[in-house]
Amino acid sequence: MFGYYLDLALRSLKRNKALTALMVLAIAVGIGACMTTLTVMHLLSGDPLPGRSQRIFYAQVDPDITDKEGQREPPDMLDYHSATDLWSARRADRQALVVDSRLKLHAPDVNLPPLMATMLSTTTDFFPMFDVPFQYGGGWSADDDARHARVAVISADLNLRLFGGADSVGRTLRLRESDVRIVGVLKPWRPSPLFYAVAGGRFSNGDTADFYGKAEDVMTPFFTGLEINDGNFQQFNCWGIPSTPGHLQNAPCNWIRLWVELGDGGKVAGYRRFLADYAAQQKALGRFTVAGNTRLRSLMQWLDFNGVVPSDVRLQTWLAFAFLAICLFNTVGLLLAKFLRRSGEIGVRRALGASRLAIFAQCLMEAGMVGLLGGIGGWLLTLAGLWLVRRQPAAYADMAYLDTTMFLATFALAVAVSVLAGLLPAVRASRIAPGLQLKAL
């Protein structure tokens, strides 16, 4: 039966090529628009650490003593004092301080001009906690953190640029005026978004494309980084004027992030209590004015709070679905026209014994064929659409490729849409009374 319906459907589609082309085109354009934006959405709203994200948390306290207005959100980052207190208490399974800065970088034994690089300064737990993949070597130890060791991990990009992609473990980099020894080289690593650096989304008015940038070129132990690039750190915000710009260790400024890993619900509750106790203790010491203003958001909650998906992308997705709806109405109308025009033929089949169900199935098969053809067109248009996205200036542009899931989703959506479009026309066609049509012949 399936083969026969397929044959009938193909014959019918061939009979009126213009109408068929019109339907296929409408579905293809709708699917193309939808899948392009959905792929971008999928890319931007996904979980950057699948399987681990529910154990990762972001800690916030409120050290600002100037604002006494009661309830409000604590600042997006921590001051040095709070950050190092919380980190060195080691109350979580893993904990990492994170701060980034820019500096001049040079490889003394490579004949290339110095370049401006981004540096992430963090602590040893960063690598296992975020499952960072290594090509050569590995991270540094807790001992390196404590000794302010002059070691570094570099990105695959930088390794390619400086050392042609060879194993550069043991070689030397000059960061500003200090030499560090490379202990690890990352595999290409491009979390989307660059989750550990996300902050301040609520101040960005939906313009959050920059959260999807590349990971830093070089990573150093936290305290080593602060020494090497002293004077070049930027605050997230300050509630007083720092006495030395760029040196924020004792400044009334928020500029450091603390990520922690907590294995189960009990530990999460425990850490929440720990943060609250810390704030209360600091208030007692006179350093904080409010005690209750602490937060511990999970990674996905933190991304959500920052509204990481840019508002333009969300708008484009809605637009694409509206566009698909219009294409759907269009196809419903055209299929209806097509099926009812064949009333005579359907009447004959009914008179010869075909059941309503058989007519219905045959019509749906034809609609499905249109969907499949539309899916192929939609897939090509999606590829074209993503090519256009990649040419956009957005930070995530280079990641906009169609993966297998989205490739299959393209065809699933196309067939689903066309079968949906064919439902009503097929029901109408199956209700055609055989006698009436035969009389007209």
Next chain:
Amino acid sequence: MDILPILSTLRRHKITAFLVILEIALTCAIVCNAVFIISQRLDRMAMPSGVDEHRLLHAMLANIGATSDGKARTQEDLAALRQIPGVAEVASVNQVPFGGSSWNTGIKLDPKQHTSTLNATTYYGENLVRTLGAQLVAGRDLLPDEYMDFDDVVRAAAAKDNRMTPHVVVITQKLAERLWPGQSALGKQIYLSDDPVNVVGVVKELVRPSIWDDATASYSMVLPIRVSQGEYLLRTASPQDRERVLAAALDKLKQINPHRVVLKKHIFDDMRHNYFQDDRAMAGLLAGVCVALLVVTALGIVGLGSFWVAQRRKQIGVRRALGATRRNILHYFQTENFLLATIGIALGMLLAYGINLLLMAHYELPRLPASYFPVGALLLWLIGQLAVLGPALRAAAVPPVVATRSV
């Protein structure tokens, strides 16, 4: 025109007619809102900067340090840049309009206020106002002897010593109007910390380096602070030779210190272009979607029109045989399309208004101006008529003799 027979025919094709109406309505609603968003983006891209855009150049080199040595080197750089033929003004600055990253601070009108009245950006740099070419509309520019070095100011501010912190400021007209509506800002005082700062000048316009909210885009201040962070602004004598001057300036700076890394170099027109590239991309995308929507809708009307004509061939033949002219048949289909389009447009307007309300709530868009409705209606009527013309002409060409044949 015979509207009643048309209505009676449409009643027999409820679903198809309904689909056409729905398609037109949705298209109308989306196109109205999309065009509105495009116009908003275009307005944004044309945002005035208040500076002499076609003659400005920007260069940023890797931090040469906030040391006393850094200060001397900055003066050396500035002197060298001034020597370049074609350079009218130079300044060492902390930030530039449309530059992206910005320095901002809260402003209080009373030192006892808990929270700031508003937040504004702070431009630093000797000779900045003249170099930018910002237009003073009241008061005066900052004077050379009012300028202080950035690190001295920071040290003094940290030590709560008010002798070495700035006491004068130049602000923009928009900021002045927001702080003291209807009054002259000259001589008024604002508080950036505990000490008052006097407004001595007002510039017509000076846009912020990064704009979160278009309403506060020109909340800017210029403070008499000298900075030496390796960021330079140059104004050329004429727009023609700016590329040459920029290349010469970078050569000169590299010559003074070959170990520096050039972080940024722009002619200002490119900075504006880059700053609004997201808006441009979005506007382009929306325009593309609008065209695609209108084409799809038109093709849908062509398809259904053709179907209806084919289905009614016999009736058309009968009408022709009974004396209807070709013109009558043509008008019949045109009127039919006009009726469907009108209902679709009416529905579409309601929908457009609804979508606009949603966008206002979620995307901070203003209300859709009423002028969009008649223009949108006209556009869809026109497209409907164009789309139906082909099928209608084919219908008019049906010969009367069809009536006498069985199918």
